[in-house]
Amino acid sequence: LMARRASSIRHFVHGIMLGPVTVSMVRSGLLRMLCGPLPNGEGEASHPGPARQRPESNGGNSTNSISNNNSNIQFATWNIQSGRNSRLEMAIRALDVLGIDLCLLTETKLTGGLHTRFHGGYNVEATRAASHRQGGVALCWKENEFYQVESYLCHGPNVMSWVVTTGEVKIPMVGAYIPPSDTTTLARINAAFERFSTWEETPLLIGDLNTDLDCPTGDRDLQIAADVAGQGLHDLLRCFRQRRNKTRRHTWHQHRDDGIVSARCDYILGSSQDRISRVIVLTPRHLSTDHHMVVGRLRSESESANCTYSKSRRQFPLQTSKRGPLTKVQSLFQSVKNYSKKEEAARPIQGPKHRPSWISERTWNLVDSRCGLLREGHDQTEYRQLSRRIQASLKEDRRARVEAAATEISSHLDDGDAKSAWKVARAWYRHASENPPKPQKKDLDKVTTEYGKLYHKEEPRGDPIPVLVAPFPIRDDVPDDEEIAVAVRKMRAGKAAGPSKIRADHLKRWLTEATRSENPDPSRWEVLVELVQECYRTGTIAEEMAWSSMVLLPKGGGDFRGIGLLDIIWKLMESILNRRIASQVEFHDTLHGFRAKRGTGTAVIEANLIQQLAARRQVPLYEVFLDLRKAYDT
Helix, strand or coil: CHHHHHHHHHHHHHHCCCCHHHHHHHHHHHHHHHHCCCCCCCCCCCCCCCECCCCCCCCCCHHHCCCCECCEEEEEEEECCCCCCCHHHHHHHHHHHHCCCEEEEECCCCCCCCCCCEECCEEEEECCCCECCECCEEEEECCECCEEEEEEEECCCCEEEEEEEECCEEEEEEEEECCCCCCCHHHHHHHHHHHCCCCCCCCEEEEECCCCCCCCCHHHHHHHHHHHHHCCCEEHHHHCCCCHHHCCCCCEEEEECCEEEEECCEEEEECCCCCEEEEEEECCCCCCCCECEEEEEEECCCHHHHHHHHHHHHCCCCCCCCCCCCCHHHHHHHHHHHHHHHHHHHCCCCCCCCCCCCCCHHHHHHHHHHHHHHHHCCCHHHHHHHHHHHHHHHHHHHHHHHHHHHHHHHHHHHCCCHHHHHHHHHHHHHCCCCCCCCCCHHHHHHHHHHHHHHCCCCCCCCCCCCCCCCCCCCCCCCCCHHHHHHHHHHCCCCCCCCCCCCCHHHHHHHHHHHHCCCCCCCHHHHHHHHHHHHHHHHCCCCHHHHCEEEEEEEEECCEEEEEEEECHHHHHHHHHHHHHHHHHCCCCCCCCCCCCCCCHHHHHHHHHHHHHHHHHHCCCCCCCCCCCCCCCCC
């Protein structure tokens, strides 16, 4: 009855000769009177705040543009059919034109971990597809002042999970692609949800499920629909009004002889729409694919709240005790620390370097022309010819990119700057390697607790380990200026600093200033030497020298391995001790760890030689391999 009344009111209002704004206002008011509040976005005009600047689309349709409020995060899921042959870069360009902040690209078909890691301001992390013909997902995001992506994790070839953090609010998300006739991916999706089992909020599930959840047919579709319902998820696209040409909410279409076949397979699923302000279907203009994009709008916290959260992550949690006067060691350490701070403040501030796209404008124009043919109903012959021209143009762009890098390397070598030449060459490998995910605070707290237990003092159990060798005479006197200078020269520059922010580059620069022939300045170097000598003389160190910054590296399965960044003054003193010990102690030949010109490689070679020798002599060989947990940390 209410629906009939609403329909009658609509016909009545449209029959009156009123302006469009007045009709909209009357219809909205009458429907709200009869049927109560309408779904979000229906029957009332939206007044978004100032939109962020987005690049213009070349010949794009204005109906596909997204007005993104500053306090909103645009996230999406999109099947691009393949991310190979530079289609991943084309998809990222389409995301940038539409103003998408975060997107799950499905059916990327990226294998071997070889793919673009950063392009057009977007970070890219992809799973390793089981085949170059099917499967694979990739997460693309462009961080801004309102949110950040943390703790992303791959669950097999077709499932990823991550956390969107805005301020102190954390929103878990799971992205998946279920290939046709496949049911094994459901177990991976359940494992991803199990990761957030202790969270109060149910994760959002986005991706291509290759099934119609409204009308499931067959055992596979019924199982997928049952698992989705079991997680308490429902289709958020049904909660929002769509444009006239997208009212059927179909996300897949294909041209066939008897017409266009369409279906629904891409979803944004959630248990609640509290933070979701809109979900719509869009058709990107800059990549040819038979899938539409499903876009959602996520309400974020304010910029100040997110800045406060980011600052709390960067701030070192420990503070020095301020009781009593400073000792001589502490005073000298503060002087060295102030010297490094002044040097860092005098350095020019360099913003983030965004490399320009290696794909030329000529290639982009060809890509846009091919997309136009696909929209207008294309001729297969013309489409294939244009695809060949695109591949040839991409090949030329790759050749030009390599030649430009080679020219830059040659220029640095001609100038005698081998370090800059190596940086250019190393960039090819660095940008192709996997990046560790940004951990959550809970991950940091977990590792902190583990290391607290690891370094907790405990009395040794059982009898003490017998010492069967005579002690070696090791020097323990105060090092002189020359011994400290040798240790500084052996330190590696360009490494990350510890909590004090003093780097090896500072120590090397002070040594150079003190030993140069013209206008030497030994003031800073003398303070550093006095600090090291005072530590040896009194047997004490400054409190901050014992601190370390923990860096978490992923080990797989959601676990992390911690690496501590020690203070550089502590490492300098450690280097002096190590050189004294190594010059006096005679180590056994079977020891490979922490020795010069030895390591894992030499140990593996010796193990292989022993196995080959045993095989030649036809004698049994017994080997024991021990994997000690937290071996490097202890």
